Amino acid sequence: MFKHLEDRAKGTFWDFLGCKLHSLESNKVVISLEIKPHHLNPIGIVHGGVSTTMLDNAMGISALLTRPGEKMVTSNLNVHFVAPLKLGTIYATAEVIHQSRKSLTVSGSVTDEQGQLGTYGTGSFRVI
Numbered sequence: 001m002f003k004h005l006e007d008r009a010k011g012t013f014w015d016f017l018g019c020k021l022h023s024l025e026s027n028k029v030v031i032s033l034e035i036k037p038h039h040l041n042p043i044g045i046v047h048g049g050v051s052t053t054m055l056d057n058a059m060g061i062s063a064l065l066t067r068p069g070e071k072m073v074t075s076n077l078n079v080h081f082v083a084p085l086k087l088g089t090i091y092a093t094a095e096v097i098h099q100s101r102k103s104l105t106v107s108g109s110v111t112d113e114q115g116q117l118g119t120y121g122t123g124s125f126r127v128i
Contacts, residue, residue: 017050019057028095029062035087046085051110051119055079058094059106063125066096066104075103076124085110085118102127 009015017039022030033039033054041047056074063072094108103126110119 013053014057017053019054021061022091024061024065027062027066028093029058029065030091030093031058031061032089032091034089035085037087040087044086046090046118048079048081048119051081051085051090052077052079052121054090054092054110055094055108055119055121056123058092059108059121059123060125062094062096062106062108063104063123066099067127070127072104072125072127074123075126077121078123079119079121081119083116083118085112088113090118097122 006021018033020032022032031054035046039046039050056077060074090110090112092108092110094106096104097107098105103124106123106125108121108123109117111117
């Protein structure tokens with residue numbers, strides 16, 4: 001499963017950012033990103049767009065794994081930045097918390113290597 005998802009991501013924004021699949025469980029996805037200087041904002045912390053992208057990626061994979069063979073898009077994303085993230089590896093974890101015929105709701109968080117919460121959010125994904 002990892003190989004298939006990683007192959008599909010080659011050459012995309014995921015690949016450009018440097019994301020990696022860390023683990024897949026029944027309904028839980030963890031992705032990782034080694035933070036480099038180009039992921040930081042001018043005050044030396046992880047840019048909010050990087051954290052948001054990590055959440056969207058992890059939540060999207062979780063939604064796709066829940067409904068294999070269906071295509072979906074993010075229709076809503078709520079993000080809360082609660083603490084700064086810095087150089088090192090960050091982890092985005094996500095799981096589906098509700099689904100209906102045409103939409104899924106997913107929750108997720110981004111933490112640092114010590115498990116410190118930096119960002120959390122929810123997303124809605126529309127089956128197309």
